[in-house]
Amino acid sequence: MFDQKTRMPALEHAPPGREKKMPVPERHFVNSNPLQPPFPAEMELALFGLGCFWGAERTFWQREGVFSTAVGYAAGFTPNPTYEEVCSGMTGHNEVVRVVFDPGMVTYAALLALFWELHDPTQGMRQGNDRGTQYRSGIYVHDERQGRLARTSREAYRAALKQRGYGEITTEILPAPEFYYAESYHQQYLAKNPGGYCGLGGTGVECPGG
Secondary structure, X not given: OHHHHOOOOOHHHOOOOOOOOOOOOOEOOOOOOEXXXXXXXXXXXXXXXXXXXXXXXXXXXXXXOEEEEEEXXXXXXXXXXXXXXXXXXXXXXXEEEEEEEOOOOOOHHHHHHHHHHHOOOOOOOEEOOEEOHHHOEEEEEOOHHHHHHHHHHHHHHHHHHHHOOOOOOOOEEEEOOOXXXXXXXHOOHHHHOOOOOOOOOOOOOOOOOO
C-alpha cells in the first residue's frame, strides 16, 4: 500500500472530484484576517508543500509579516478534492500551505529559508513516518522572480546539506497551480487542537542567507 501511495498516479486513474468548492471559514482562527481573497493590495502569495500541513501552517502564521495562512491541496488532478481522496494517493495532490505575506515586513527569501529548515527535502514522497505523494516537498511559484529565488535557494541548501552528508534534494519547483482549500477543520488545526499531531522535523542544517 505504501508503494502505491508513493508513486504519482496517472490522470486517468484520478477521482473526478467536483465543481463545488470546499466551504471554509471567513476569518483566520488565530489572527482574524481573511482566509480567502481579496487580500490587501500590498500582499503577496507563497505556496509550499513540506509534509503534513498542520504543523507547517502553524510555523508560517507565527512569522512576523505573515497576514494570513490556509491549508489545502495543489499540484494534482482532482478538482476540489476531499481529504480522504487526497490520502488515497490517487489525486496527485500535495498537502500545501498558502502564505499571504507583506513583503515590506518579511521577504520571500526569508520564507524560503523557513521552508527549507522546517523539513527534510531529501526524503522524496514522505516526511518522517508520513508516507505518500501528498507529503512531497514542493515550492509553487507565482512569478519568475519567485522561481529564480526558489532555484537559487535550492542550490544553496543543496550544498549545505551535502556538507552534512545528506542526499539529493527532491523538492519540485513548479508554477503555482490552482489552490484548493482543505476542509474547515484542517484550517489552523493546531490552534484549535494544541496537542495535535505535528510530524515535521527539519535536518538542523541552516539555510545559507536565510
